[in-house]
Amino acid sequence: MIPLFDLTRQYMRIRGEVLDAIDRTISSGRVILGENVRRLEEEVADFVGVKHGIGVASGSDALLIALQAMGVGTGDVVVTTPYTFFATASAPYRLGARVIFVDVEESTFNMDLNHLEHVLRKEKVKAVIPVHLFGRTMDLEALSFLKEKYGVMVLEDCAQSFGSEWRFENGEIRKSGSVGDAAIFSFFPTKNLGTYGDGGMIVTDNDRIAEECRMLRVHGARKKYFHEKVGYNSRLDEIHAAILRVKFRYLEKWTEERLRVAKTYQRLFEERGLPVIYPGVEEKGFRYHVFHQYVVLLENEETRDRVRKGLSERGIQTAIYYPLPLHLQRCFSDLGYKEGDFPVAESLSKRSLALPMFPELSDEEIEEVVKTVEMFI
The missing domain is CATH 3.90.1150.10 (Aspartate Aminotransferase, domain 1)
Structure with a gap:
């Protein structure tokens, strides 16, 4: 049999390192929001080229929390693509936003930015969620131009594009996830960087969005048991962070x-x-x-x-x-x-x-x- 993907082959190559990382984590006694989560957040943010990483329980939660931190709520207009995984559209929908779809390009599977601009001209759009589908970066320079031209917020869905890049006309090479107000990653097992369970991360250069995401992932509390907002129980587990730090090296x-x-x-x-x-x-x-x-x-x-x-x-x-x-x-x-x-x-x-x-x-x-x-x- 030839599988679509094979986690076992990869695991056998790094089994010793993974088991050591798990053992060290459990032996430390700190299994929630510990050193591995903190360091992975720093490593991923540095890799993408932004200031903040916020580990959460899944890529789907990352979309929901990031949008809420960006201020998306009831009645806001959010634009995305109909050709993507369900969570991309369900996140703004759950927050009460009006979801508008725009078609994609056949050559890239990504959002057609000409169609996007048509919507931006007509609608008062709060946020756009472009998707770098299957690992292919959409045109980050064109996306940045539209973001500035129309004053719209952008949440990049990088669930499938960890490490993909785009070169700007000035020669600068930037990674997917670095041009939006925020971006999300999924660490689902089959992803290019995946753990053995669920996991996700939000990255951003915006201090306020980062602070809000950190609060929302722990039930809306900055200080334990004192809740400013109704948030979520959505933390990246310390064991998963330890595994991801091993795999990140490869x-x-x-x-x-x-x-x-x-x-x-x-x-x-x-x-x-x-x-x-x-x-x-x-x-x-x-x-x-x-x-x-x-x-x-x-x-x-x-x-x-x-x-x-x-x-x-x-x-x-x-x-x-x-x-x-x-x-x-x-x-x-x-x-x-x-x-x-x-x-x-x-x-x-x-x-x-x-x-x-x-x-x-x-x-x-x-x-x-x-x-x-x-x-x-």
Whole structure:
């Protein structure tokens, strides 16, 4: 069998270090908001290029807490994409905001900034949540321009893009998560930097937002048992922080291995001349894609489903991200959207297929995947 992702292979490479970190943490007697959480927050903030990191219980909680800290509430307008994981839209919705979707680009799977600007011209928008989907950075310079032009707040959803970059026209290279008022990361087990459970982090350069996030994650209290707001029980566990600090040391190596996997897929697809649209790997001098997922596009839904079935029959796991765009989800029916409103997102949901992608995937396994795709395409 060739899995979509394989946590076991990675774990066996670092098992001793992980177990040592867990043992040291438990032996210390400090398992909630201790030294590992504090140091991981500092390390991640420094890596992204901002001042503050705030560890929370999940990426989903990070979205909710960050938005609340940014002042999003009932009646505010928040713009995001319909082609992303559910939590991106559910967070502002839960806070009582009016969620407006804008379509995505087929070439990047990311928010179409032309469509975004159209909404910014018409609506009084409080915040925008762009998503760097599958590990591909959206145009941070264009995003920064719109942020300043329209005076809108930006919360970057970097759940899938830890370490991805963008180069500005002046030559400056910045990481995803560094241009918004705040950004969030997910440490879900399958993420490029993931723990063995749930975890998340908010990063920001804004002192007030950071202070508010720290308060909200502990039931809205700056001082224990004295609550200024109704917050959440959403702390990153000390054990998970210890594990993440071990894995963080290997992130650069693992990212390079993901790029190797992507380049191998690209070479094999090119050699066979298959009618598959794949995420190309270009030498641009910066890491615009970190390949959290390797998602290809097939001609139509029938072809996609046939190829997926053939791969499954031969023990090759795949996934569909995402089978139903958010504007068509039943829980968002009150937003008034209908089929056909976002044609690119709807087309992608019918044609996309995620192939196996993880650092330890061998060239032989990749070749088997591509050969099987060729058989059923």
